[in-house]
Amino acid sequence: MSSKSTTRGTDAWVERISVREMPALCSTVRMLEQMANDDTASLANLGQSVLHDHGLTTRILRVANSVTYRRSGTQITTMSRAAVLLGFNALKHICITATLVDSLLRNREISSGVYERLLRLMAQSFHAGMVSRMLLDAYSEETQEEAFIATLLRHLGESAFWSSGGPMAEELDERLRQLDSPQQEDEIVREALGTTFSKLTIGLAQSWNMGKLLISSLQDPQRRTPELQAIGQADNFSALMLDPRTTPAQLQQGIATLAKTMELDVAEVRQRLKRCNYEAVRMVSSYGAKMLTPFLDKGANALLQPEAEIPVEAVESNEALQLRMLRELTFMTMEKADINLMIHTALEGISRGVGMDRVLVLMLSRDKKKLTPRFIAGRDGELLRQRFTLDVSERNNLFSQLLLNQEPVWVTSLNEPRWSPLVSPEMRAAVSHKGFLLAPIVIDQQAIGVFYADRADSGKVLSRDDFFSFTHFVQQTNLCLSAVVKNKEGSAASN
Known part of the structure; x- marks a missing residue:
């Protein structure tokens, strides 16, 4: 010794x-x-x-x-x-x-x-x-x-x-x-x-x-x-x-x-x-x-776990919660809040307001070849972090196509001919086979990440209203993020 x-x-x-x-x-x-x-x-x-x-x-x-x-x-x-x-x-x-x-x-x-x-x-x-x-x-x-x-x-x-x-x-x-x-x-x-x-x-x-x-x-x-x-x-x-x-x-x-x-x-x-x-x-x-x-990220993710939200969800409808979280995003834009905080707020809105079992924010690496989980709402966070570290260097997969097209996607089944060729084995092991929702995070016309959501735990069927609400949250987030970035660039230019 x-x-x-x-x-x-x-x-x-x-x-x-x-x-x-x-x-x-x-x-x-x-x-x-x-x-x-x-x-x-x-x-x-x-x-x-x-x-x-x-x-x-x-x-x-x-x-x-x-x-x-x-x-x-x-x-x-x-x-x-x-x-x-x-x-x-x-x-x-x-x-x-x-x-x-x-x-x-x-x-x-x-x-x-x-x-x-x-x-x-x-x-x-x-x-x-x-x-x-x-x-x-x-x-x-x-x-x-x-x-x-x-x-x-x-x-x-x-x-x-x-x-x-x-x-x-x-x-x-x-x-x-x-x-x-x-x-x-x-x-x-x-x-x-x-x-x-x-x-x-x-x-x-x-x-x-x-x-x-x-x-x-x-x-x-x-x-x-x-x-x-x-x-x-x-x-x-x-x-x-x-x-x-x-x-x-x-x-x-x-x-x-x-x-x-x-x-x-x-x-x-x-x-x-x-x-x-x-x-x-x-x-x-x-x-x-x-x-x-x-x-610190793990600590923030702990605030999003569904079990911790029972007292709030018991007295507040999903629609009311969605509206409150959307207002919070707008308020953050006016306040010029931190970008990570805005994304995290949207994540909470989708998790609690839309009622998703698992919601992840995957961010694109600097070389744009990999998506890595930045925030996770759902059980088994560490396992999800490992499984959702995805290769997007090739264009013939679902996530790289999403980043390229910059349009939200609702995958109802991996067996559909439309999706099956675009899902690699590593993706198949990560995503829910019961269906899931995807939407790109876009700032100034550049895709920087992806929102992913599913109901893999409860098995509850996704609906058109779920897809609409999910898309609304992500679109509002993209607008808010773009506004904040534009304001920061304007302030930098004036200085």
Whole structure:
């Protein structure tokens, strides 16, 4: 076993992480906190202090120009401009987060199992940060920002341990995977490290002067201040949503708990959570951590599972739900929402409103030779993801013809002479033999993907009305997507 096996106790691990595992993050946080307590330090000093690190500067400017932080139509191209427009706290937090991401993902020697655990934990932290902002929507931007960074760093000790890798991390990862109950985790971790992940995070936060809110959220989580409640609830819900063991009923209960806190309807909170998810996707992309998006996508897909929607469907007709989701798409167009969020909303409308058992959004690869599932509503998501990764390099198959012709298709039976020659063996193994619906995703006359829907589980027969409603959703989505892209191109040209 490596020399890590001789490192025991909170203080020993704090020193090891600060000096050997994550010295860049340690020095950055301490420098920023020192500047925050220096009355003579200026925003210009803050911007200047990171210019020596070209990679960090690039990431900070990319994040500063993201939807989350960009507060004007002007492109931010310099650190001094970012400092003036964003303010000290926001820029400080971007610096910390950018350095955190870089430090955690720097070690390429860790095993695949440990790496997957680290990525899931980081994705959970970003998502929880966005949820804490949502819960504090009525408070100032500064309060939301402080809560976001405290939530993001809540698992810093655990993340730092996994990112360092080595035999000890691999052995602990294996032991934790074999546990039947998560309540046993603290005891297993304490036995291996001589401390817990929570105590390690507190130790790092105190050593690096990372602010009182983070420390309070861990030391005194029962205090009923709005910020601490938001941090705790956001962290708990994101852990629930990204845990593959979570059942639809448990997820529904988690959403209901948030709805009670926010004093909002469950359906409204569900929509806000979807937006949080996509804001998290955009944010991790801005920080150069796109490898986190598959975990966030799985979390978003969990919100679409039919079992989790029973309370809504019981009181709302399919027609009313379709109308509401179509209005939501139109509203998103006016709001210039994220394209992925619009597609996901259409997916939910087709799944719930039209009443489909399985709905997939397949996106075309850069070389236009393959379709890959991006979003899935239905059971056995991982199996569907594998089966619906389809080759469209040849023109003599159903999906490539759909992309070429850009017209919706209703396949009633694979045995029909019209369709049988166009269905390859891999497609035959994926699609429903009882019939299915297809429609292209088209932006500016270019097909970029495909909507697929069927009732393979229930066996309920597809009707002309189903095809009309399905087509209506996809056509409306295409119109909305084209409008958003056109607006973005117009804004870019004017700048």
